[in-house]
Amino acid sequence: MAGESMDIEVAEKQLKALEHSEQHYFNSYNHHGIHEEMLKDEVRTRSYMNAIVQNKHIFKDKVVLDVGCGTGILSMFAAKAGAKHVIGVDMSTIIFKAREIVKVNGLSDKITLIQGKMEDRDALPQACWTRCSTPDRYLAKDGLIFPDKATIFVAGIEDGDYKEEKIGFWDNVYGFDYSPLKETALSEPLVDTVEMKAVVTDPTPVLTLDLYKVTPADLAFSCPFDLVARRDDFIHALVAWFDIEFTACHKPVRFSTGPHTKYTHWKQTVFYLKDMLTVQQGEKVECSLHNRPNEKNKRDLDIKVEYRLETQDPNRQAEGTCLYKMC
Amino acid sequence: MAEAYPRSDSESVSSSDNEEDWLNKPGDEDEDEDREQISVVSLLDDKVFPDAPSMLAHCKDKFGFDFLAVRDRLGLDFHGCVRLINFVRRSAKEAAPLPQEITAEHLADDKLLIPVLDDDALIFCLDELPASAPTQAQDKGKAAEKQAAGNGEVPVDELLQKNAQLQAELEQLAKQFTNYRLAVEQTLDKRWGVDEEGEKGAASKAAAPAEPEKKQKDESAYYFESYAHNDIHETMIKDTVRTNAYRDFIYGNKHLFAGKTVLDIGCGTGILSMFCAKAGAARVLAVDNSAILDKARENVFHNKLDGVITCIRGRIEDVTLPVDKVDIIVSEWMGYCLLYEAMLPSVFFARDRYLKPDGLLVPSHASMWIAPVSDAEYLAENVDWWRDVYGFDMKAMQAGQYVDARMTVMPADAVCGEASAFRMLDLHTAKVEDLVFEDPWQTTLSDKAEALDGFLVWFDCFFGESRQEVVEAKLSAKEWAAAGRERVAFTTGPFDTATHWRQGLYLIDKGKAKEIEVGPGKKIVGQIRYAIPDDHARGLNIRLTWGLEGGDKQSQTWLLH
Numbered sequence: 001m002a003g004e005s006m007d008i009e010v011a012e013k014q015l016k017a018l019e020h021s022e023q024h025y026f027n028s029y030n031h032h033g034i035h036e037e038m039l040k041d042e043v044r045t046r047s048y049m050n051a052i053v054q055n056k057h058i059f060k061d062k063v064v065l066d067v068g069c070g071t072g073i074l075s076m077f078a079a080k081a082g083a084k085h086v087i088g089v090d091m092s093t094i095i096f097k098a099r100e101i102v103k104v105n106g107l108s109d110k111i112t113l114i115q116g117k118m119e120d121r122d123a124l125p126q127a128c129w130t131r132c133s134t135p136d137r138y139l140a141k142d143g144l145i146f147p148d149k150a151t152i153f154v155a156g157i158e159d160g161d162y163k164e165e166k167i168g169f170w171d172n173v174y175g176f177d178y179s180p181l182k183e184t185a186l187s188e189p190l191v192d193t194v195e196m197k198a199v200v201t202d203p204t205p206v207l208t209l210d211l212y213k214v215t216p217a218d219l220a221f222s223c224p225f226d227l228v229a230r231r232d233d234f235i236h237a238l239v240a241w242f243d244i245e246f247t248a249c250h251k252p253v254r255f256s257t258g259p260h261t262k263y264t265h266w267k268q269t270v271f272y273l274k275d276m277l278t279v280q281q282g283e284k285v286e287c288s289l290h291n292r293p294n295e296k297n298k299r300d301l302d303i304k305v306e307y308r309l310e311t312q313d314p315n316r317q318a319e320g321t322c323l324y325k326m327c
Numbered sequence: 328m329a330e331a332y333p334r335s336d337s338e339s340v341s342s343s344d345n346e347e348d349w350l351n352k353p354g355d356e357d358e359d360e361d362r363e364q365i366s367v368v369s370l371l372d373d374k375v376f377p378d379a380p381s382m383l384a385h386c387k388d389k390f391g392f393d394f395l396a397v398r399d400r401l402g403l404d405f406h407g408c409v410r411l412i413n414f415v416r417r418s419a420k421e422a423a424p425l426p427q428e429i430t431a432e433h434l435a436d437d438k439l440l441i442p443v444l445d446d447d448a449l450i451f452c453l454d455e456l457p458a459s460a461p462t463q464a465q466d467k468g469k470a471a472e473k474q475a476a477g478n479g480e481v482p483v484d485e486l487l488q489k490n491a492q493l494q495a496e497l498e499q500l501a502k503q504f505t506n507y508r509l510a511v512e513q514t515l516d517k518r519w520g521v522d523e524e525g526e527k528g529a530a531s532k533a534a535a536p537a538e539p540e541k542k543q544k545d546e547s548a549y550y551f552e553s554y555a556h557n558d559i560h561e562t563m564i565k566d567t568v569r570t571n572a573y574r575d576f577i578y579g580n581k582h583l584f585a586g587k588t589v590l591d592i593g594c595g596t597g598i599l600s601m602f603c604a605k606a607g608a609a610r611v612l613a614v615d616n617s618a619i620l621d622k623a624r625e626n627v628f629h630n631k632l633d634g635v636i637t638c639i640r641g642r643i644e645d646v647t648l649p650v651d652k653v654d655i656i657v658s659e660w661m662g663y664c665l666l667y668e669a670m671l672p673s674v675f676f677a678r679d680r681y682l683k684p685d686g687l688l689v690p691s692h693a694s695m696w697i698a699p700v701s702d703a704e705y706l707a708e709n710v711d712w713w714r715d716v717y718g719f720d721m722k723a724m725q726a727g728q729y730v731d732a733r734m735t736v737m738p739a740d741a742v743c744g745e746a747s748a749f750r751m752l753d754l755h756t757a758k759v760e761d762l763v764f765e766d767p768w769q770t771t772l773s774d775k776a777e778a779l780d781g782f783l784v785w786f787d788c789f790f791g792e793s794r795q796e797v798v799e800a801k802l803s804a805k806e807w808a809a810a811g812r813e814r815v816a817f818t819t820g821p822f823d824t825a826t827h828w829r830q831g832l833y834l835i836d837k838g839k840a841k842e843i844e845v846g847p848g849k850k851i852v853g854q855i856r857y858a859i860p861d862d863h864a865r866g867l868n869i870r871l872t873w874g875l876e877g878g879d880k881q882s883q884t885w886l887l888h
Binding site: 032035036045071076077097100101169173175176184 | 500570574596601605625629716719721723724
């Protein structure tokens with residue numbers, strides 16, 4: 001009974017609870033910039049579009065849940081592909097814009113948008129299909145997840161110039177020693193684009209997540225892997241990226257965010273090593289990657305990389321451990 | 328980067344049972360329970376009734392208003408009934424008499440879908456009311472349907488009831504959306520800040536952060552936090568236009584610094600303090616309220632300057648300095664469009680409290696500039712783009728483009744008229760009041776003016792060698808620097824190397840603005856107003872007025888948040 005007045009209060013409370021810096025986001029270009037960036041990422045958006053609109057037979061008459069729907073673009077793809085109904089959920093106030101967008105495109109009767117955290121909503125209709133990061137709760141027995149497979153890759157790179165610019169910079173700032181900031185710089189993985197020619201080792205898959213089976217506990221992991229040098233060169237850093245697959249599609253759709261392919265807004269992530277490794281073709285660097293959510297802030301990641309270069313040459317032997325914090 | 332907005336776990340998002348009510352299908356078992364507890368407020372006075380029929384009877388008897396008759400006469404559906412209820416309630420609330428005969432026109436306003444009464448029980452028991460007297464046509468249909476029902480199909484009544492239920496559900500959803508939008512609009516337009524600030528007028532707020540109120544403190548905490556990370560300092564230090572200017576002035580004027588006591592406000596990593604120490608200062612006090620100060624202290628130590636530089640963490644207004652007066656204040660306080668961040672009042676505070684009467688401020692002057700912009704390409708890529716996103720119209724995303732100033736580096740040829748200097752601040756004498764103003768400006772359009780798309784605002788910064796130095800109001804950094812040997816000044820404008828301040832782009836909302844005739848030689852005059860938003864003491868609220876000389880003026884306001 002008290003439904004709608006409660007909703008005003010809840011919405012207001014949610015908005016008021018936001019940090020001041022976040023309050024303005026609702027109508028802020030500065031906040032919307034991120035959505036512009038994501039939409040303009042053609043690799044990303046086009047892959048989702050192809051996975052959905054080329055598979056109308058899968059979406060026809062289904063109920064679809066869009067988790068973190070943003071501007072609603074994926075919900076609208078699903079509606080266009082014939083879904084019976086789409087439920088889009090997002091915590092951000094972008095949901096208010098999404099509602100306007102859905103309305104302008106005449107899809108209000110097909111798409112219901114809900115502001116909130118996925119975890120807090122127990123009242124979503126029971127039978128949901130497709131693209132759902134909480135399959136345990138809402139996904140129908142034979143339901144599908146779009147995408148359903150993610151693989152993390154790592155490679156070693158020669159990145160002397162840029163390491164000098166980003167890390168070495170702090171050794172001499174207008175004639176001053178800034179080494180305290182160098183430590184911080186080393187512990188922050190750098191999100192940037194890496195050129196293919198910088199890649200020294202074979203790209204190596206480290207971890208594959210099957211979204212039908214993965215549990216939150218699986219997101220804290222330790223993976224050993226070997227990087228094999230393709231040529232004689234130096235390794236200044238490891239670079240990590242991921243590939244995404246929509247295996248449920250009639251013709252599988254996949255995209256990669258690696259250095260070998262087109263730019264995406266995720267770019268790649270570079271982990272600078274304290275040492276520089278000198279490798280010869282065919283030599284192996286034994287590595288392990290440890291990842292776990294930060295205890296204080298679960299959205300931050302604590303990452304540890306261990307490496308050991310196996311070589312007959314005692315002068316080039318190297319091993320070490322680097323700690324990173326990704327926030 | 329995930330599509331979902333990063334949700335911090337500290338956000339209090341309550342998930343009460345009520346919140347979920349609207350998703351439950353009507354017809355749930357507990358619905359009857361709810362009905363027993365309802366109280367229906369009269370449409371025309373404030374009497375309360377246990378159910379709708381008795382209330383409607385009261386209205387009919389006492390006021391001669393027959394709700395059911397009006398409903399049947401106009402053939403109102405569920406929506407229509409809601410409109411009618413809200414129409415009558417609104418009239419009663421405003422003490423306006425009801426029209427002789429209520430017609431469909433009276434109910435056309437979509438605002439009538441917004442409940443006048445919170446939790447209007449009448450709306451919830453609409454489907455309990457006696458059904459309308461069926462018309463002949465309906466009768467016929469019903470008869471046919473009854474026949475069908477006799478043949479083993481679903482009874483019509485059940486279908487009708489189901490239909491009513493679904494309509495009610497739909498209506499709930501529609502209201503939900505309206506309410507959300509309303510809540511957000513109200514919250515944004517009126518309520519944020521108001522609650523905590525109480526009844527204090529905007530004028531007293533605009534005067535500056537004199538009294539540290541709770542809200543401002545919180546906001547400042549966020550502000551200081553934002554300077555705790557490496558990135559922002561890397562960006563600032565690597566802005567060579569900025570850092571070189573300070574370095575060149577300090578190293579080029581060692582005679583000014585030798586043996587002096589210097590105060591560095593907002594020292595960050597300590598770079599300016601170390602310049603001063605290298606230039607021969609006897610003592611440098613480096614003050615910052617951000618956690619970066621720990622790094623500054625380390626930097627100072629590693630560079631063996633800890634004998635000269637003392638790092639002090641805190642707001643300049645709060646800390647106790649180990650000296651009573653200083654000879655020089657160095658500060659890099661400039662924000663976007665010069666005054667965003669509102670750090671300058673802190674520099675004024677320190678100047679008035681600590682600077683010797685003949686002391687020097689570095690920099691000494693700052694000026695603000697505005698120019699008209701014409702850039703079709705920019706608009707196509709950044710504004711019109713939203714109208715066709717993978718075949719969908721996302722014009723809703725365009726609204727913010729005209730609400731916020733955009734910080735961007737514009738190409739010089741986007742500027743389509745003379746730049747106009749609208750305010751020069753002599754920092755030795757300027758006061759907090761000088762930072763809230765409305766100044767005139769004017770420009771003559773060039774041949775690049777194909778259309779007037781917006782305005783660009785930037786600032787110049789001057790490093791005078793003494794308090795007596797005068798910088799003429801309309802002189803650009805370049806002109807001033809060229810006029811004296813080894814003078815140091817820099818601009819953040821579009822005609823020179825870009826800085827991390829970029830420029831402030833103010834796009835005209837062409838949906839609202841009147842188009843004005845543009846072309847080479849046309850003269851545009853206007854005003855520019857800098858104010859501080861009520862709810863964000865470190866933000867800016869900028870209003871521009873413009874029009875052809877002698878013609879009509881129009882204005883638009885933008886936010887820097």
